[in-house]
Amino acid sequence: MFVTPCLQRKDIFFLLVLLALALIVRLYKIDQPNEVVFDEVHFGGFAGQYINGTYYFDVHPPLAKMLIALSSQISGYQGEFDFGLIGNSYTSNVPFVQMRTVSAILGALLAPISYITLRDGGHSIQASLVTAIAVCFENSLVTNSRLILLDPYLLFFTAWSLMSWNKFFKYSNRPFSSSWWIWLTMTGLGLGCTLSCKWVGLFIIATIGCSTINQLWGIWGNLNVTKMRFLRHVLARTICLIILPMILYIGSFYIHFYLLPFSGPGDSMMSSHFQHSLIGHEIDDSPIDIVYGSAITVRHLGTNGGYLHSHDAAYPEGSNQQQVTLYPYQDENNWWIIRKMNSTLDFEEKESGDLLGSDGRTWLDYVRHGDIVRLEHIKTSPRRLHSHDIKAPISDDESYKEVSGYGFPDYEGDSNDLWRLVIPAHDKSEGNDDKYGRLQTLRTTFQLIHPMQSCALYSGNKRLPDWGFGQQEVACIQNGKLPKTLWMVEETHHDLLPDNTTKVNYPHSSFWMKFKELHQRMWTANRDLTETHPYQSRPPDWPMLRRGVSFWARDQRHIYFLGNPALYWASTISIFTFLILFSFFKVRAHRQIKEKFNPLRQQYYEQAAGFYTMAWAFHYLPFYLMGRQLFLHHYLPALYCALLVFGVGFDCVLQKWSPSAPSSPVHRSSTSSTSQVMTTSTKTISAFRASLSRWSVASLWIMIIITIFYLYAPLSYGLSWNQASCQEAQWLPLWEFDCGRYTQGALSSSMSAVDSPTSFTMDSSELDSKLYPFVHTSYHGEL
Structure with a gap:
């Protein structure tokens, strides 16, 4: 050249x-x-x-x-x-x-x-x-x-x-x-x-x-x-x-x-860890221990859909019961009380338990792997997390069951309100250590298995229509894969937990952690533009x-x-x-x-x-x-x-x-013999x-x-x-x-x-x- x-x-x-x-x-x-x-x-x-x-x-x-x-x-x-x-x-x-x-x-x-x-x-x-x-x-x-x-x-x-x-x-x-x-x-x-x-x-x-x-x-x-x-x-x-x-x-x-320190419209695409590193999306420290009667927020881990959520609006078809969805932002409708299988009370009088409450007389029990629990929605109480043999609202497969909020005053509920709490890490732990068998804030991932329908609480990336406010569908899936049936307690509080209870929060996100996660999300989003x-x-x-x-x-x-x-x-x-x-x-x-x-x-x-x-x-x-x-x-x-x-x-x-x-x-290049004899003109x-x-x-x-x-x-x-x-x-x-x-x-x-x-x-x-x-x-x- x-x-x-x-x-x-x-x-x-x-x-x-x-x-x-x-x-x-x-x-x-x-x-x-x-x-x-x-x-x-x-x-x-x-x-x-x-x-x-x-x-x-x-x-x-x-x-x-x-x-x-x-x-x-x-x-x-x-x-x-x-x-x-x-x-x-x-x-x-x-x-x-x-x-x-x-x-x-x-x-x-x-x-x-x-x-x-x-x-x-x-x-x-x-x-x-x-x-x-x-x-x-x-x-x-x-x-x-x-x-x-x-x-x-x-x-x-x-x-x-x-x-x-x-x-x-x-x-x-x-x-x-x-x-x-x-x-x-x-x-x-x-x-x-x-x-x-x-x-x-x-x-x-x-x-x-x-x-x-x-x-x-x-x-x-x-x-x-x-x-x-x-x-x-x-x-x-x-x-x-x-x-x-x-x-x-x-x-x-x-x-x-550096230029984007505040919480904004892109939060929902990132992990909860990433989100809580942004100003305006912080959460207070929460007790690590979760006991029955605790108020909790539950975040889905398999998608970026957000929190287990319910609101005073009904499905237009199916059971016509109260909607349960995933909502990406902090909201009062994200709060639930976790209760024992047969309990509807905040506190029960007992002679013994795992932990003596701060009042000096009430015994509290930890929530453990294998327990049968109920989740009661605080804002619309006594509605509870519920599933039954009705197809989910937008998932076509019959293996997806509808999840709703169901209950009314003076009604004790039924077996469709029950969920078995399964902590996968517990089965892998040496000697089934109690550390892995207890439900802990921000430390434990778990599944909620519905015994009556043999399905797991699940969410994919499907969005509900306008009647569901564009929020993400929650269903109970039979034979579902583990990643999208995993959940985590993000926040919790209980009035009777002792003052010296260890509190936890999300660890600090370094630049390299954010850099790596953002690239994973960018790659996934590019791939999914179909x-x-x-x-x-x-x-x-x-x-x-x-x-x-x-x-x-x-x-x-x-x-x-x-x-x-x-x-x-x-x-x-x-x-x-x-x-x-x-x-x-x-x-x-x-x-x-x-x-x-x-x-x-x-x-x-x-x-x-x-x-x-x-x-x-x-x-x-x-x-x-x-x-x-x-x-x-x-x-x-x-x-x-x-x-x-x-x-x-x-x-x-x-x-x-x-x-x-x-x-x-x-x-x-060499000049040809013809060029050499050419006249200037x-x-x-x-x-x-x-x-x-x-x-x-x-x-x-x-x-x-x-x-x-x-x-x-x-x-x-x-x-x-x-x-x-x-x-x-x-x-x-x-x-x-x-x-x-x-x-x-x-x-x-x-x-x-x-x-x-x-x-x-x-x-x-x-x-x-x-x-x-x-x-x-x-x-x-x-x-």
């Missing part, structure tokens, strides 16, 4: 023009629509959580969200706006324009970065310029970078990493020089920041990692390199490309936890742009996430053309067939296009392994890499009009004709790119359009941008003034947003 030692003056001119164009394209009417669009629902809302310090949960790492929050806070946002629904109108105190502008600037920087990336690889100005124009006027990149989303940050750091790695290769023949160290460090910073925005940042790490291994392999094979010098190469890359990204990634989570969405798509749809995503709609305006078809199709063709040609030439080389092509082909085309194709593959192919909900915007990092392949291929085509092969400071004319041809081809492509961008601009910006233009632009059947919403009149589709919206007509499917929704061949053989 050829490199240029530095950018020329005309390169600086083109960079400035590209940046200005990209800013104009992305900042045009960025204040419209002045409503919440697509995933601004989530990421705008998270900015408010950072400002207020209230904990939230998301499936992505925090760096991009913290940068969004920083831009909003600098702009004066106080975090009070409700981003909860697509279409909510922004109020005057929400700096949504400033927040979108940061995304737009990062998106605009992709154009000059792509230009620098190709120029640093030794490619022509024309090819680099066409590629940068493609990035500048690619509709899906434009749409995505005009909103408060994570992808502009992800794409910027991905592009920065590729550019920095290219620049690092420029200095590979001067190892350990200051420039060498600077760009190696910049690459590591880019990798760490990319990963800290989204986990798909692992794909760019894999790309650079494979290139690093390939380069180190080449250095190891150089007999002029001493072992000590080779170890220095390994150590430098380990520090900059492994340790530095890890520090950035872990550090982003440390700041994340619900269908009207605009979801699968990886085979993306390279050929088979469908898009509806972001926002109102009246005769629609923001529909759709790419520039010419660029999607051309970049995909470039990828497969390279793979075909690469395989073709490898077979010919294996057969020792002499090529008539330019001897610089391998360095100039194969290695450059090979690297970007590898980057494309790493950013695209892993999605085939994912069963989660996916959308077209997941293809954007791969699209950027594909556009770089397109640029290299375009430069290869331009060689047809080149008077001579490109040269480099490290290797110059002939050379000048030849060079002029070649240059004119190259610029003509480049200009033609630039015109095509901008024309098609302009055709779909009404969907990118949410501009007024007309039905005829919409139908003409609907090239593929799955492009669902609903031409019926536009009038048949000749409304201007140009970038004209946008009227303020008056009525919201988006249907429920459009309102439904997604939940949030690894090899490089070295450019050079030199060190």
Whole structure:
């Protein structure tokens, strides 16, 4: 791969023009629509959580969200706006324009970065310029970078990493020089920041990692390199490309936890241990010993549903008895009294027991493994925890029995109120030690087995409908698995427990405990994003742009996430053309067939296009392994890499009009005998004709790119359009941008003034947003 030692003056001119164009394209009417669009629902809302310090949960790492929050806070946002629904109108105190502008600037920087990336690889100005124009006027990149989303940050750091790695290769023949160290460090910073925005940042790490291994392999094979010098190469890359990204990634989570000290809407996704480390969710110390007559709260361990809960509302069918659910927040309806099988009293007069009460005359008994108990709901007493041979309200299987609150005054209850308390750890303890046989606060996990129905108190992740207030279903399951039938007493109190009774609370949560748990929850939540969405798509749809995503709609305006078809199709063709040609030439080389092509082909085309194709593959192919909900915007990092392949291929085509092969400071092609006898005037004319041809081809492509961008601009910006233009632009059947919403009149589709919206007509499917929704061949053989 050829490199240029530095950018020329005309390169600086083109960079400035590209940046200005990209800013104009992305900042045009960025204040419209002045409503919440697509995933601004989530990421705008998270900015408010950072400002207020209230904990939230998301499936992505925090760096991009913290940068969004920083831009909003600098702009004066106080975090009070409700981003909860697509279409909510922004109020005057929400700096949504400033927040979108940061995304737009990062998106605009992709154009000059792509230009620098190709120029640093030794490619022509024309090819680099066409590629940068493609990035500048690619509709899906434009749409995505005009909103408060994570992808502009992800794409910027991905592009920065590729550019920095290219620049690092420029200095590979001067190892350990200051420039060498600077760009190696910049690459590591880019990798760490990319990963800290989204986990798909692992794909760019894999790309650079494979290139690093390939380069180190080449250095190891150089007999002029001493072992000590080779170890220095390994150590430098380990520090900059492994340790530095890890520090950035872990550090982003440390700041994340620091900025969110208060209890917030994300509590319910975390364990009780994690929740109680947040301010506002603390609990008082509770006695470790649980005796009969104690008031207790019972937390489910198998899910994050929360506390065993009941309230004064009945099931609409089944037994029509009082509902029992899981509720994620502390509430007075979470409190129960644990009683002996035949007891309905708080205290009983006895002559002996396990513990003498603080009044000096009442004996108290510990609750033990194997006891038959009743749980009486304090708020709606005398209703008790009850189950019977009636199917649970929303679980379809007959093995799920309804759990209810049942009882009335002067009624002693029946056998369906009885539960056997089973402590699994007791059976594993040596000699059935009493320590493991007693029920203890925050120390003992237990099951409640219903003897009459032979089922265990259970909860899954099923949510009740509106009549159950969206709370989690509780059932009694026959032959259920242990994890989701386990419970724990979180709080307890009893008026007669002695004052010297040991009290307990949740242990302090260290940063590493929180870090580990949050990653487990993020992984699980990502894996469970399997619900269908009207605009979801699968990886085979993306390279050929088979469908898009509806972001926002109102009246005769629609923001529909759709790419520039010419660029999607051309970049995909470039990828497969390279793979075909690469395989073709490898077979010919294996057969020792002499090529008539330019001897610089391998360095100039194969290695450059090979690297970007590898980057494309790493950013695209892993999605085939994912069963989660996916959308077209997941293809954007791969699209950027594909556009770089397109640029290299375009430069290869331009060689047809080149008077001579490109040269480099490290290797110059020999001049043919014909060239040596050419007169100066002939050379000048030849060079002029070649240059004119190259610029003509480049200009033609630039015109095509901008024309098609302009055709779909009404969907990118949410501009007024007309039905005829919409139908003409609907090239593929799955492009669902609903031409019926536009009038048949000749409304201007140009970038004209946008009227303020008056009525919201988006249907429920459009309102439904997604939940949030690894090899490089070295450019050079030199060190």
